[in-house]
Amino acid sequence: MKGLAQSKAVLQKADLLPGAVCAGLFLFSNQKREKRMSALLWIGDDILAEQYLLEMKNVHKRFPGVHALKGVSLELRAGEVHALLGENGAGKSTLIKVLGGIYEKDEGEILIDGKKVEIKNVEQARNAGVSIIHQELVLVPYLSVAENIFLGRELRKKGGFIDRSAMIRETQRALDEFGLKLSPNAMIADLNIAQQQMVEIVKAVSFNARIIVMDEPTSSLSDKEVDALFENVRKLTARKIGIIYISHRMSELQEVADRVTVMRDGEYIATKEVAVTGNDELVALMVGRQLDNYYTRTFNDCKEPLLEVKNLSTAKIHDVSFTLRKGEILGFAGLVGAGRSETMQAVFGLDKVISGSVKLNGRELAGKNAESILASGISLVPEDRKNEGIFPGMTISFNMTLKVLKEFIRGIRVNNSKEKEIVEKYFQDLSVKAPGTETLIGSLSGGNQQKVVIGSWLASRPRVLILDEPTRGIDVGSKSEIYAIMNELAKNGVSIIMVSSELPEILNMSDRIIIMRGGSISGVLDRSEATQEKIMQHAVNI
């Protein structure tokens, strides 16, 4: 059964490969045409000064209590991939929302092809040729690819009925153009994230978009899917479409971006050519200081076992055994779907344990519910922040104190000052950037949300802290802060399990590393012997 699922996944990825080949061919032929066209233009217009496709000049945006954009400027050339870099809360999303008509700017101007445009709503943005591909994709899940692409502007036959065959034909043509092996009739819900993203891109192009914004497009893609995405990005630039590209992965910039604009605290910092700019320089620009000690880790000598998991099996994992020592950081590496998160959920009592034992200080926990396991001193910071971590409609303080209500609510007596004390402590300790503790958590940036989530678990003063992908989708500054917090906790005797797909993080932070594959443990490495290669060998079946 497992094998079947795996081979299916491989097949799905392989789908994209022929696409990449077609992409190459297409790119080649298209580039030629573009060259010819621009040559013609050149003759026709002798003194063509550099004309930007998009200029955003001195844009200001104020929210109650926050000056989110303080005179930001951005220039985008046609056919350019322009990366937008900055820590969480630097104002990237706000800038993009201003461009996309979701927010209205307070000051400044937007020029497209040198002409001033007014963008006050999404409709106007679309008419101006701006299309945004959001991090959370916004396709209708139970409609087909074709229906999604033509949503709201369905082709009609005489008499007003929908011309399904024309829509499918058009969609097929657009999909072929991008070398996508997708059926126009496929339902969106049946596609994986990468495929959905491609549909979004096709949709944007079908709207004649000339400026496409991609907000962290690679955050949930596999390496192969990322390659395919980049191929398609190049196809877009070949059509003289300008792309604004937001990502936290520095390594991608070298590969895909031409120029990069850095923002910090709502301000414009600099625009650089990617080819001649080092990552260190960009990081320094982003955080406004040199990040010398990105990973903070003082290793301790840990001997005393605290958590002992023996032969643990659930529906998803098989015969997992490991020991966590006091004050240790234990890294869990492996491919996505190797059973790491499932192991943690079993330990935390969220999945039904079939057999095996989980002992904390010799006390049996297997079979207990999450409530009592939490009370016994184990905390689990879940992987999927948005769906499993936060209560978006509630305030920071509600989110922060939910696990420690017992500390300030006795029966019907609420000790407000104690509650405030807890909230303030972790709000300050984790330097959450927000107007106040009564701000809705849903309005914060990802990194700040994560800090609140971690704070809420720290408040319960766990002896064992399980962090599942603690730095996913978080900027470098916040990452570094989170590493420092982990180190501090370990120093104070808290034992940490860190599940992570980022090998540098695993290698730099862990005392020992456990590698999982297909629901079982496939290797254990000590800090002294661990290398990327060794981890990968255990993680994939060679």
Added chain:
Amino acid sequence: MDNKIIASTKSYFKRNAGILIGLVALCVIISLRSDRFLTQDNIMNVLRQISSNMYLACAMTMILIAGGIDLSVGSIVAITGVTAGTLLNAGVPIPLMLLICIALGAVYGTITGLIITTTTLPPFIVTYSMMQILRGATYVYTGGTTVRVDNRSFINLGTGYAFGFLPLPVIYLLIVFVIVFIVLNKTTLGRHIYAVGGNEKAARFSGISVMKTRMFVYIFSGIMGSLAGLVLCARSYSGNPLAGDGAEMDAIAACVLGGASMAGGYGFVGGTLIGALIIGLLNNGLNLMRIDSYWQIILKGIVILVAVYVDYVKNLKKNKSN
């Protein structure tokens, strides 16, 4: 301490500004059209009338916040009334009868809650089915006829007064209101209710027992259904299988008028009180103004629609400025 009270009063008025203005406007209009409206008799009458709705609406507020809905309460009102009448006529002493009825209410709530938490079927469907089953059972048992009650001391529990002027049902209402207010605002359970409705998965990861929380709100709702049934039975001298028809909708309307979100995670019992008052005043005022009873239904629908819309627009503006 005083500052805190002032602050929370302020935020109460701010949050409910729209609907409070509506309430006042309604009062002004009715009092201009009818001399009888502002008499003590009539005001007590209104309070007594809304109390049954309020028992249900208080419980419904918690259910909506927890991300559920309970359509079965109207049928619980009917079956409780019939049960109460039958037990009294069979000579069961009042305290024991009350206990049995309340316990049965808890049982109905437990069944609903268990089905919802174990099957994860949508609460709308589960409680709709319960509504049909209980209503049907009431008809089957009574054959569609009412069960007459002539036990004076029981009837007094619904028609009597405290301190000579305050109807007893209003006293019960105050008690229920205070309990729900305290649970929602002062207890861990209350926060768990908001958490479960706000993000069920995150609540699970936070070590909150989603099942226990859900069970509590449905059981409480069953008990409130029974309370409403008992009071109605006492006030009307009979257990009527038709009683409480549509009561669940009035309760939901009161909650939504009071700002509760049907999507869960948001709501206030203080708002629900105003919502129930508006619905009660509408019924009373339209009667006093001698408006045809069929027209009353239409007007009620329109007023609720407008009120909720005004509130919705207000929230939309608030969210935009955030």
